Each structure stands twice: as C-alpha cells, then as structure tokens.
Amino acid sequence: MKVAVLVTCINDALFPETGKAVFRLLRRLGVDADFPAAQTCCAQPMVNTGYLDEAVPVVRAFARAFAGYDCVVTPSGSCAGSARHQHGLVARRAGEPLDRGPKVYELSEFLVDVLGVTDVGAYFPHRVTYHPTCHSLRMLGVGDKPLRLLRAVRGLDLAELPAADECCGFGGTFAVKNAETSTAMGADKARHVRGTGAEVLVAGDNSCLLHIGGLLSRQRSGVRVLHLADVLASTEEDA
CATH class of the missing domain: 3.40.1360 (Dna Topoisomerase Vi A Subunit; Chain: A, domain 2)
Known part of the structure; x- marks a missing residue:
C-alpha cells in the first residue's frame, strides 16, 4: 500500500x-x-x-x-x-x-x-479530555475512533467532555467575520474543558485547538492543547 x-x-x-x-x-x-x-x-x-x-x-x-x-x-x-x-x-x-x-x-x-489498530503503543501519563471537531464528527462521521485510540494509551486518564459535540466557534473565517459569537462559543467550550480537571485538551484539528487553546491561555487555566497525533506518537522514552 x-x-x-x-x-x-x-x-x-x-x-x-x-x-x-x-x-x-x-x-x-x-x-x-x-x-x-x-x-x-x-x-x-x-x-x-x-x-x-x-x-x-x-x-x-x-x-x-x-x-x-x-x-x-x-x-x-x-x-x-x-x-x-x-x-x-x-x-x-x-x-x-x-x-x-x-x-x-x-x-x-x-x-x-x-490498519485495524486501536493500541498504537503510546504512553501519555496525563489526564486528558477530547474535543470532537465539527468536520470529523459531522462531515466524516469518525464516531468514537479517536476515543478508542485514546483509551488504549497507557497511563492516560480520559475525562468525558460535557457538551462535546458543540462547535468550539472557530470555523475558519467564521471566527473573523463573527468574532463576538465565535468568542462566546469558545468560552463555553473552554469552561467545559476546565470543568473536567484535564491537564490536556486533545482534538484532531489544530485549527480548533488554536482557538480553544488561545482562550484557555488567556484564562491562565493551566490546560495545554495537543493534537491527537502528538499524543499517539508519545512513548515512555518521551516521558
């Protein structure tokens, strides 16, 4: 292949x-x-x-x-x-x-x-919550595949994100043309993330993480953001 x-x-x-x-x-x-x-x-x-x-x-x-x-x-x-x-x-x-x-x-x-795998040999000893991005959720229908991959990561504590399927408000140019609405939506998402007690917010699109991560940073939440790939590529050697 x-x-x-x-x-x-x-x-x-x-x-x-x-x-x-x-x-x-x-x-x-x-x-x-x-x-x-x-x-x-x-x-x-x-x-x-x-x-x-x-x-x-x-x-x-x-x-x-x-x-x-x-x-x-x-x-x-x-x-x-x-x-x-x-x-x-x-x-x-x-x-x-x-x-x-x-x-x-x-x-x-x-x-x-x-590939037919869910356990990719990753190690990531942190409390994590996952945001399913709109295109992956609605356009592609990836379902729980990212969650299945995260659950198989050794050391990872996965916390459920409330209202996970709600948009974060980024939406590309939407965030520019409708800044106030976008910020309000992002604030809701950031509030839900903080409520999980997670150390790390994970998603499959860095564009959404850029938006949510900016809000979390300005709020001095202490929550960092990482792409799913970065978590799955982590091993004990990286810890």
Whole structure:
C-alpha cells in the first residue's frame, strides 16, 4: 500500500511537530509513508468563502501531488472532509471530470479502519479530555475512533467532555467575520474543558485547538492543547 501524508497548511506553518508525529507514529506501525513535496492547500478556505473558481487550480494541484498513491492520511478532519466532499463540487463547477484519486483519510480513520489498530503503543501519563471537531464528527462521521485510540494509551486518564459535540466557534473565517459569537462559543467550550480537571485538551484539528487553546491561555487555566497525533506518537522514552 502506497501511502502519502497531507500535513496541511496550518500544521506546516504553525504546528510542524504534529506532522512529524504522524510520520513517527506511522513508522512505528510499519507504514512507510511519503511526503509529496508538491502538496499545497486542499482548497477548503476558498470553497468555504465562496471562491469556487479560484479553488479550481488548487484542486488540480492537489490531484497532481497525490496521483499514484493508494491513500492519503491527514491529521485534520477538516482537510480530509474538504478533499472527500468539496473537490467534486469544484471539479463539476469547472466542467472537468474528477479522476478517482486516492481516498483521503483522517488520521483516526486510517489507524482504525485501514490498519485495524486501536493500541498504537503510546504512553501519555496525563489526564486528558477530547474535543470532537465539527468536520470529523459531522462531515466524516469518525464516531468514537479517536476515543478508542485514546483509551488504549497507557497511563492516560480520559475525562468525558460535557457538551462535546458543540462547535468550539472557530470555523475558519467564521471566527473573523463573527468574532463576538465565535468568542462566546469558545468560552463555553473552554469552561467545559476546565470543568473536567484535564491537564490536556486533545482534538484532531489544530485549527480548533488554536482557538480553544488561545482562550484557555488567556484564562491562565493551566490546560495545554495537543493534537491527537502528538499524543499517539508519545512513548515512555518521551516521558
């Protein structure tokens, strides 16, 4: 199986350790994944803000970068959702057939559904709570796969997050265009996180963690945020 990793723009720019964690984790599980250097944006920001015509060359570049792979793994439900549900819309608008390229999997989907594992050999001795991001929950339907992976991590104490399925308020440009509403939604999420007594908030999208983490930091809550990949890649040697 020929596997490629879509690291995503936000991880490349702001959270490079998450991309590295994905490769460490996959290597530990026997997957020799590639990083196609030609990869750029998945086109989601353009599609979400209505710039479908401008998204056409970006989707073409995505298809070229990942041509020839059996599947693509990404540490983002948001970007996986865009590739699986928005690229076809862009191609139809351009009047072009979208060749069936490799399926794009969010990380937890790939681990559980493709590799068939939940125990990835991780060790993370901390109290953790998990926020299911909107695209992973609603667009991809990953269900409890991330929770199953977290429950198998040695040393991890998993606390249930109240109102977990409520949006954190980030929503990409929504947070910019509707800042007050976004902040209020994020404040609700941060309050629920603090109520769990968790040391670490985990999610599958660093974009959401950027938003919630900013609020938690300004509140001096002492709660840090980490991507699911960073937790699953952790071992006793890292402790």
